Structures are given as structure tokens and as C-alpha cells.
């Protein structure tokens with residue numbers, strides 16, 4: 001009997017481990033079943049929470065449009081530079097971008113609309129998830145509209161600083177001497193509002209999925225900043241407000 005007890009305990013332990021392992025495997029399998037809400041997808045990064053409406057698109061399939069298969073591709077062409085030229089160009093580009101600064105004082109000097117159009121067109125060359133180009137750029141010049149925008153932004157920013165961000169974030173920002181007052185939203189002659197489109201619409205009115213919409217719009221913002229830097233307007237005449245949701 002004394003000999004049997006340790007053997008019995010060992011067998012029981014093995015049995016318990018086996019039961020737990022199997023239960024875990026079953027849960028994993030259920031998660032992988034078609035239609036499961038939490039199905040993991042390589043192109044939807046849960047950490048980034050980029051709000052790609054993929055699960056919803058699959059659940060309400062009749063409301064969503066499949067993308068066309070036979071579309072013409074844009075031709076690709078490029079120039080090859082000798083090594084010396086490559087080094088020179090990359091150095092110059094780095095030096096140009098290294099002069100970019102985020103400033104909170106803006107000149108009221110006017111800027112040609114053609115320049116604004118061009119920098120937005122440059123931003124629109126950005127790569128995007130499944131080439132969905134999920135962005136909308138809105139140029140605002142009207143002083144009353146700018147002022148209304150300022151009021152909305154300041155109201156939200158005050159809540160951010162006072163409630164949403166919390167002590168650590170507000171403390172970390174102290175060195176930048178920023179706050180929720182944004183008088184440059186009135187003084188800048190042009191505001192560029194950038195919206196992310198969380199989904200699109202096909203010609204027949206059905207919704208289309210915008211994969212990685214937030215990341216795609218962020219890349220477009222980066223290109224916009226680089227384009228502004230090349231015309232040297234970022235610190236002087238333009239304010240990039242923020243990414244806003246366009247539902």
C-alpha cells in the first residue's frame with residue numbers, strides 16, 4: 001500500500017497535466033474556427049489597434065464590397081545613380097530633414113496654394129495597406145473656420161492635460177513647455193487637417209476595408225512633413241493639426 005501511494009500520486013499528476021493541456025488546445029482550436037470574433041490575422045496588429053474593420057466586414061458580408069481583381073498597375077521607372085552621387089544625395093536629404101523642428105509659433109505670411117497642393121500630392125504618394133489610400137486632406141483658410149477649429153482643439157486638449165493624459169505624461173511634457181493654448185491655429189494662414197478613413201465606399205455604396213489605415217495615414221503625414229521641409233514652410237506658415245477620425 002505504502003509503495004502504491006507515490007505511484008498513484010504521480011499518475012494523478014500526469015492525468016491532471018494531460019487534462020489541462022487538452023483543454024488549452026481545444027480553446028486554441030476554437031479561436032481558429034471560421035467566424036470566431038478573436039481570430040488572429042497577420043495584417044491586423046492587435047498591439048497597434050489600427051481599427052481595421054476586418055471582423056465586422058466578415059460578419060456583415062453583404063454590406064461590404066470585394067475589391068476588383070483586374071486593375072491596371074502604375075508603371076514603375078527609376079534612375080540609377082553612381083555610388084558617389086547616392087552618398088551625396090542621401091547626406092543632403094538627411095541634412096535637410098535634420099533642420100525640421102516642431103515649433104509652436106507660426107508666421108501669418110501667405111503661401112501660394114500651388115505649394116499646398118503639391119505637398120499634399122506628395123503626401124498622397126505614400127504606400128497604404130492594400131493600396132486603399134485611406135486619407136483625406138482638408139485645407140482651411142477661412143479665419144472663422146480656423147477659429148472654430150482652434151476652439152474644438154483647445155477644449156479637447158485642456159481635457160487631455162487635466163484628465164486624460166495623467167500625471168506622468170503631463171510631467172514628461174513639461175520640458176517641451178507645451179499646453180492646450182494654440183493661438184497659432186488662428187495666426188497660421190493655412191491649416192491642413194488630416195483625416196484617416198477607417199473604411200471606404202465602392203461606387204455602388206458598399207463599404208470597403210481600409211487595412212492598416214492609421215499606419216498608412218501616419219506614413220503620409222511623414223511624407224507631408226518632408227515635402228514641407230523641402231519648401232521650408234513647416235516652421236513658418238503651416239500647422240499640421242492632428243489625425244482625426246473620418247467615419
Ligand SMILES: Cc1cc2nc3c(=O)[nH]c(=O)nc-3n(C[C@H](O)[C@H](O)[C@H](O)COP(=O)(O)O)c2cc1C
Nearest residue numbers: 098099100101102103104157173176177178179242
Ligand atoms: C505622434 C506625435 C504626437 C505629438 N503630439 C504633440 C502635441 O500634442 N503637441 C505638441 O506641441 N507637439 C506634439 N508633437 C511634437 C513632438 O513634441 C516633437 O516631435 C518632439 O518634441 C521632437 O521635436 P522635433 O519635432 O522638433 O524634432 C507630437 C509628435 C508626434 C510624432
